[in-house]
Amino acid sequence: MRLAELSERSGVSTATIKYYLREGLLAPGRQRNATTAEYDEEHLRRLRLVRAMIQVGRVPVATVREVLRHVDDDSLGRTIRMGAALWALPQVPEPDAEDASVQTARREVNDLLETLGWSNAQAVVTLSPAYRSLVVAVAAFRRLGYDWDSELLVAYAQLMHQAAVLDLDAVETYPSETEKVEAAVLGAVLVEPMLQALHRLAQEEESARRYGFEEGGGTGRETP
Amino acid sequence: MRLAELSERSGVSTATIKYYLREGLLAPGRQRNATTAEYDEEHLRRLRLVRAMIQVGRVPVATVREVLRHVDDDSLGRTIRMGAALWALPQVPEPDAEDASVQTARREVNDLLETLGWSNAQAVVTLSPAYRSLVVAVAAFRRLGYDWDSELLVAYAQLMHQAAVLDLDAVETYPSETEKVEAAVLGAVLVEPMLQALHRLAQEEESARRYGFEEGGGTGRETP
DNA sequence: ATCACTCGGATAGTGGCACTATCTCGTCTG
DNA sequence: CAGACGAGATAGTGCCACTATCCGAGTGAT
Numbered sequence: 258m259r260l261a262e263l264s265e266r267s268g269v270s271t272a273t274i275k276y277y278l279r280e281g282l283l284a285p286g287r288q289r290n291a292t293t294a295e296y297d298e299e300h301l302r303r304l305r306l307v308r309a310m311i312q313v314g315r316v317p318v319a320t321v322r323e324v325l326r327h328v329d330d331d332s333l334g335r336t337i338r339m340g341a342a343l344w345a346l347p348q349v350p351e352p353d354a355e356d357a358s359v360q361t362a363r364r365e366v367n368d369l370l371e372t373l374g375w376s377n378a379q380a381v382v383t384l385s386p387a388y389r390s391l392v393v394a395v396a397a398f399r400r401l402g403y404d405w406d407s408e409l410l411v412a413y414a415q416l417m418h419q420a421a422v423l424d425l426d427a428v429e430t431y432p433s434e435t436e437k438v439e440a441a442v443l444g445a446v447l448v449e450p451m452l453q454a455l456h457r458l459a460q461e462e463e464s465a466r467r468y469g470f471e472e473g474g475g476t477g478r479e480t481p
Numbered sequence: 482m483r484l485a486e487l488s489e490r491s492g493v494s495t496a497t498i499k500y501y502l503r504e505g506l507l508a509p510g511r512q513r514n515a516t517t518a519e520y521d522e523e524h525l526r527r528l529r530l531v532r533a534m535i536q537v538g539r540v541p542v543a544t545v546r547e548v549l550r551h552v553d554d555d556s557l558g559r560t561i562r563m564g565a566a567l568w569a570l571p572q573v574p575e576p577d578a579e580d581a582s583v584q585t586a587r588r589e590v591n592d593l594l595e596t597l598g599w600s601n602a603q604a605v606v607t608l609s610p611a612y613r614s615l616v617v618a619v620a621a622f623r624r625l626g627y628d629w630d631s632e633l634l635v636a637y638a639q640l641m642h643q644a645a646v647l648d649l650d651a652v653e654t655y656p657s658e659t660e661k662v663e664a665a666v667l668g669a670v671l672v673e674p675m676l677q678a679l680h681r682l683a684q685e686e687e688s689a690r691r692y693g694f695e696e697g698g699g700t701g702r703e704t705p
Numbered sequence: 706a707t708c709a710c711t712c713g714g715a716t717a718g719t720g721g722c723a724c725t726a727t728c729t730c731g732t733c734t735g
Numbered sequence: 736c737a738g739a740c741g742a743g744a745t746a747g748t749g750c751c752a753c754t755a756t757c758c759g760a761g762t763g764a765t
Contacts, residue, residue: 260713268580272754275714280752292712292761302625309621311752312574315539318752336692343681349674350536356492375686387681394675397533401526403667405651412647413672414679416640421683423636425691427629443627444684448637449677450573451618455638456676457567457611457669459645462599464665467649468560484742496725499743504723516731516741535723542723712761719754726747733740 260286263296267304274304281322282307306439314446320346328438335434339441346445347386352393362396369410373418424448484510487520491528498528505546506531530663538670544570552662559658563665570669571610576617586620593634597642648672 264271277283283303286294303325310316310324327333327342352359370382382388395410424444431437488495501507507527510518527549534540534548551557551566576583594606606612619634648668655661 261711270754271713273752276753279715286713288713290761292714292759294713305625309625313618313621336688339688340685343684370682373686375682382682382685385682385685387678387685390674391678391682394537394671394678397537397671398667401529401533401667403664409647409651413644413676414683416644417676417679418683418687420637420640420680421687423633424684425687427633440627441684443622443625445681447618447621449680450614452637452641452676452680453673454611454615454618455641456644456673458594458599458606458609458615459638459642460567460648460665460668461564461606461609461611462597463642463645463649464560464563485740494725495742497723500724503744514732516733516743518742707763707765709764710762712759714759715757717754717756719752721752722750724748726745728745729743731741731743734738735736 258296258301259293260296263301263304266301267308269304269308277304277307277318280318282318282325306443309443310446313450316346316446324442328435328442331434335437338434338438342438342442343445344386347389349386349390349393352389352396356396358396358399359392361399362392365395365407365410366392368407369414372407372411373414420448420452482520482525483517484520487525487528490525491532493528493532501528501531501542504542506542506549530667533667534670537674540570540670548666552659552666555658559661562658562662566662566666567669568610571613573610573614573617576613576620580620582620582623583616585623586616589619589631589634590616592631593638596631596635597638644672644676 258266260271260274263269264274267274269277274283278285283300286296286300288294307321307325310321311318316324323345324342327338327345330338330341333341354360366388367383375382398405424441428437428440428444431440482490484495484498488498491498493501498507502509507524510520510524512518531545531549534545535542540548547569548566551562551569554562554565557565578584590612591607599606622629648665652661652664652668655664
């Protein structure tokens with residue numbers, strides 16, 4: 258198929274596809290002649306993946322490029338490829354190690370990992386972007402003066418571990434290595450917004466269950 | 482305290498604080514005279530809340546303003562205030578109802594709500610931004626050809642419901658109404674990145690547990 | 706053969722957002 | 736009373752994800 262058809266079938270404008278080609282998020286098509294390039298189903302699939310990462314996962318273009326580099330690098334074993342691809346999704350600014358609440362948070366997170374027995378990879382895990390993100394979030398809570406007991410964090414962690422087990426079980430069902438790696442990336446990039454949405458829905462539901470709709474419910478405010 | 486001190490204690494530059502004042506994220510200080518304004522602990526607290534929402538929660542400035550408007554609106558009951566504040570955090574672009582995968586996703590999500598018995602507020606819930614987000618995420622998966630059985634979605638939803646119960650229990654522990662509403666907002670804005678980070682850590686852990694570190698582990702790539 | 710149409714590549718421009726730099730003037734401090 | 740500092744106003748910056756335009760080279764119906 259040609260650019261125009263790729264555009265139509267994916268719902269992405271040709272201008273944007275050209276942009277992705279320039280940025281290296283999409284392999285160039287097979288050049289038929291000076292003015293025509295041929296794209297195939299694989300291009301379409303990759304384009305949809307890119308779009309999902311950018312639009313649903315809010316992953317920056319440069320990061321998508323980085324992630325795809327790892328997904329496509331079949332010189333590595335699956336675990337490493339997966340890990341590398343996931344590590345390329347940092348999303349959070351480095352905390353300044355000076356800050357007192359960051360240090361407290363770091364200690365607290367280390368305790369958590371110990372408690373959970375995730376010290377498995379203690380040396381590795383503290384380098385992970387996810388670890389950094391967690392520290393930043395915990396530090397933000399602390400700085401706001403919201404205290405909780407460490408049980409809560411453990412409980413959250415156990416819930417997310419259950420979710421991770423579900424993810425990986427799902428990943429196992431895909432046959433090829435590349436599909437598995439892609440599925441893992443999607444697990445991070447698409448499952449997380451999904452979990453977030455479910456979390457908010459659950460909050461609404463649970464809130465309604467506990468308190469009902471104090472006065473009339475739907476609010477009806479906000480006419481956009 | 483004056484602007485400079487507020488800046489120092491919060492770690493936010495005076496220029497940025499002025500920007501937040503202009504944008505209405507922060508109430509103006511008590512004007513002492515033409516060139517001096519006085520800020521108090523409440524301003525500091527609010528500033529930290531704003532920062533947490535923007536930096537950790539990646540909430541756009543305009544949305545923060547919207548959310549705070551509801552947090553501060555004590556003409557409403559708590560549940561409504563909470564709901565209104567949470568609804569102001571949309572974060573996801575409207576899906577185009579035309580798209581086939583969006584329609585399928587919508588049906589699937591409706592089934593999910595039914596199964597869970599969350600149809601409690603069926604009429605209300607389908608208007609919720611969280612519902613929209615969920616539909617978008619599910620549709621993205623479908624469009625990529627990744628199928629899963631509906632059990633998985635239900636399992637995720639139950640996990641997130643457990644998380645929501647934990648949240649709301651935590652919210653209950655705060656005495657004042659405004660603190661409760663703030664805590665609920667933080668529950669959406671800060672707990673979610675935390676859950677996300679925990680999710681990725683759990684994936685790493687579980688992945689290591691299942692497959693080990695096929696070759697050497699830490700990867701060591703990426704010298705930034 | 707012709708000529709409007711289309712294709713794909715290159716380049717510059719747009720709009721939104723979160724700040725940030727500067728300018729000015731009034732006020733407090735020694 | 737001089738010089739430093741504070742605070743408001745305004746314009747500018749840098750980044751990012753596109754998007755608009757131009758151009759020369761094929762293509763297809765006549």
